[in-house]
Amino acid sequence: MASKTRDTEELFGFEMSPKVVTWAKALGFHAVLWSLVFVVLMPVLWMIVVSLNQVAFDTFIENPGVWLDGASLDAYRRMLYETNFITWFGNSVIVTVSSTVLSIIVCTFGAYSIGRLRFKGRKAVATFLLLTQMFPLILVAVPLFLIFRDIGLFNSLIGLTIAYVAFVLPFSIWMLRGFYENLPEALEEAAMIDGSTRIGAVVRVIVPLSSPAIATTAIFAWIFAWNEFVMALILINDDAKTTLPPGLSSWIGQYSLQWDLLMAGALGATLPLFIILFFLQKYIINGLAEGAVKT
Amino acid sequence: MSRSTSATGGITIPEEYQYWLSKESLWGWLFLLPTLAALALISVVPILRGIALSFYEYGGLEEDVFIGLENYARVFALPDFWVVMKNTFVWSFTAVVLMAMVGLGFAILLNRDFKGRSIATTLLLLPWTIPFIAVALNWTLLFNYELGMFNGLLEVFGIQGVAWLGRSRYALFSVTMAYVWRNFPFFMITFLAAMKGIPQDLYEAAKVDGSTRLDLFRHITLPFLQPIGIVTTLLMSLWTLNHFTLVFVMTSGGPGNSSMVLPVYIYRQAFIQNNFGVAAAIAVVMLVIMLGYGMVYLRLYEDEVGGK
Numbered sequence: 176m177a178s179k180t181r182d183t184e185e186l187f188g189f190e191m192s193p194k195v196v197t198w199a200k201a202l203g204f205h206a207v208l209w210s211l212v213f214v215v216l217m218p219v220l221w222m223i224v225v226s227l228n229q230v231a232f233d234t235f236i237e238n239p240g241v242w243l244d245g246a247s248l249d250a251y252r253r254m255l256y257e258t259n260f261i262t263w264f265g266n267s268v269i270v271t272v273s274s275t276v277l278s279i280i281v282c283t284f285g286a287y288s289i290g291r292l293r294f295k296g297r298k299a300v301a302t303f304l305l306l307t308q309m310f311p312l313i314l315v316a317v318p319l320f321l322i323f324r325d326i327g328l329f330n331s332l333i334g335l336t337i338a339y340v341a342f343v344l345p346f347s348i349w350m351l352r353g354f355y356e357n358l359p360e361a362l363e364e365a366a367m368i369d370g371s372t373r374i375g376a377v378v379r380v381i382v383p384l385s386s387p388a389i390a391t392t393a394i395f396a397w398i399f400a401w402n403e404f405v406m407a408l409i410l411i412n413d414d415a416k417t418t419l420p421p422g423l424s425s426w427i428g429q430y431s432l433q434w435d436l437l438m439a440g441a442l443g444a445t446l447p448l449f450i451i452l453f454f455l456q457k458y459i460i461n462g463l464a465e466g467a468v469k470t
Numbered sequence: 471m472s473r474s475t476s477a478t479g480g481i482t483i484p485e486e487y488q489y490w491l492s493k494e495s496l497w498g499w500l501f502l503l504p505t506l507a508a509l510a511l512i513s514v515v516p517i518l519r520g521i522a523l524s525f526y527e528y529g530g531l532e533e534d535v536f537i538g539l540e541n542y543a544r545v546f547a548l549p550d551f552w553v554v555m556k557n558t559f560v561w562s563f564t565a566v567v568l569m570a571m572v573g574l575g576f577a578i579l580l581n582r583d584f585k586g587r588s589i590a591t592t593l594l595l596l597p598w599t600i601p602f603i604a605v606a607l608n609w610t611l612l613f614n615y616e617l618g619m620f621n622g623l624l625e626v627f628g629i630q631g632v633a634w635l636g637r638s639r640y641a642l643f644s645v646t647m648a649y650v651w652r653n654f655p656f657f658m659i660t661f662l663a664a665m666k667g668i669p670q671d672l673y674e675a676a677k678v679d680g681s682t683r684l685d686l687f688r689h690i691t692l693p694f695l696q697p698i699g700i701v702t703t704l705l706m707s708l709w710t711l712n713h714f715t716l717v718f719v720m721t722s723g724g725p726g727n728s729s730m731v732l733p734v735y736i737y738r739q740a741f742i743q744n745n746f747g748v749a750a751a752i753a754v755v756m757l758v759i760m761l762g763y764g765m766v767y768l769r770l771y772e773d774e775v776g777g778k
Contacts, residue, residue: 201584208579212593218651219596221619222608232622285505294495300502307513308705309764312712313733314753317740318519319512341512344505346705373497402601404715405737420603424719427610434611441604448599456592460659 226250226438250435251443260440262415263422268447270332270418271400274339278396279389281340282347287377289348290355291363301352304345312342312405320409330412338410339400347392354388355381390458394451401448419444517757520750528746541751550727550735551752558731561646562710566703568650573657574695578687580658581665591662598655606719609648610635613720638728641721645729649716657702664698665691700771704764711760732756 224235227246235242254260289301319338320329328334362384363376382389404420411417414425423440430436452459524541526534545551580591600608612619613634621631634644672690681689714733717723723730723738732752740749 204579204584205586208590211576211579212590215594215597215651217619218608218612219600221612222604225611225617229617231617232619233625236622236626281504281508284501288498288501292494292498292501294498297498300506303509305768306761306764307509308708309757309760310513310517311733311736311753311756311760313714313736314520314750314757315513315516317736317746317749317753318516318523320740321523321746322516322519337508338512341508344508348505373493398599402603402715404602404718405733409737409741420601420715423603423607424715427607427719434614434617437607438611441607445600445604448601449596452592452595452599456595459595460591460663 222438222441225434226442227435229433229435250433250439253436254439254443258426258436258440259414259422260443263417263419264443266332266416267401267418267420267444270336270339271397274336274343274400275393275396277336278340278343278347279393282344282351282392283382283385283389284377285344286348286351286355287381290352291358291381301349304348307345316405316409319406323410329410330416332411332416335407335410335418338406339396339403342403342406343396343399347396350395351385351388351392354385358384387458387461390455391461394455394459397451398448401444521754523746523750524754526747528744530744534747537747541747542755544748545751545755550730553727554730554732554735557642557727557729558711561642561729561731562707564643565646565649565653565710566707568646569654569657569706570699570703572650572654574661576654576658577661577665578691580662594658595655597652600652602652602713602715603719605648605652606716609644609651609716610720612648613644635721636725638725641725641729645716645720648720649710649713652716653706656706660698660702661695664695668694700767704767707767708760708764711756 221232224230224242227248227250228242230242230245289297289304323329323334328337358381363373363380366376366380367373402420403418404424407418408421408424411421414422423437423444426437426440523534525536525538527537527540528534576594580587580594597605611617615621615631615633615636618631618634620634624631632640634640668690673686676686676690712733713731714737717729717731717734718737721729723734727735733756736749736752736756739745739752
């Protein structure tokens, strides 16, 4: 404590009581932190402001009242009734939900195999999974377009779903594997002695234990599928079958001056992920701590 | 082992084959089967097809014609190609370095006990949950010449604004800013997760020894963050090299080719110019770069990554 008082004396030229120092430090910290948070969130706030009433930034700063007078939900009404937004949203939900569910099932068993079973070729597969992360997505996408066209998966949400499952698998398995390696040994052996088969042991013992980690991989799969742009752009050709990202990007040319509508669309596309963040945040943070960190 | 011999009815199986009949290996491959099938269909086959395509003149409805290395010769002769390569490198490098720095800064701020910590973490994570398409629309507006926030802020200080996305000097940098804003939270949470794993008594002991805050950071925090930092940097560089949406939506690579990066360039070669052969050749060059980068990176940091 004595040294702290000396610090402030050197800094400010007079002595402060330790209590005041702690208090001033906390105040300074909170001031810095929360103004940074505000700066980071400004783009989002601005998105909300413009979606309610299109306004120039300097006009808004000088006279927010003008903005408030004209604020309405008209852009959202136009988005819902005069555009394809709802169709695209529905397609995005279909592809995202089905690819997330499928990838969780496939990745649980894959990660279990690499993380807990000892067999030849295990390391090779793990290395291969890491390698696939180094494949350029676009190198896959261009030939995939030709292949899907030939086998009739072009322009279909099923084809897109299969592609998304395959794309998230390597990262999901890599993350979940770390978690499985840290589970105590002989967990499933105990269950198998009780008469369960290997699959039964995985489903009844390993899956419940690893549900937080599985939730994390599910969130990543969800975020990937909801965001994915190139594949949807290349593999879907029909406006009624496309997902939100390519759909909304077509608005830039079409409604280039209707920023309120563009921002309403952007917020509409963001909503499902906001909801996920607020309810499942701890799984993102803890999951990364337990899985991905321990590679 | 003994069980597998008895199951075959007393016939002795040579030692080296017994392994392959063991249950663990059978289950291992069985559980991996769906994964490997999906990857074969969606990754391996298309990549092989892509590599093959790079040696052919794409004929559309007609037969493709084998032309050897002609596509590669065309690619390296394209003046655009080298501009795009430079842009891709500049964009990935700047973005990753900035994201890591901003992410680390916020992780340090959040890694202490204070009221409102979880709210602050949630709010700072928020950009990462915004889909890239929404980020692209949002930041196109922020960079807008007349309505945009940045020019509005500059005007407050009496500085004349610029057309951020319309000037070749600023376009790529503007897109980079949007990307960094969207993705720094990923670095932030991974660093934060790693910081939670540092034993607090290490700090206490060092403080007793009279270490300064900076010493603590350099000698305790940083070494603990290194392994996760290395993995995150590798993943993030690969993801950034692959990134398509922001460039495609905000600038389409323009003005001219000033903000063009490889994925968008390849897409345009294939689907706008209908040049599938050339597009495949550029994509193969990109594969070589990414594999090379990944391998060298992993080799350099083998120990930190765990060497598994």
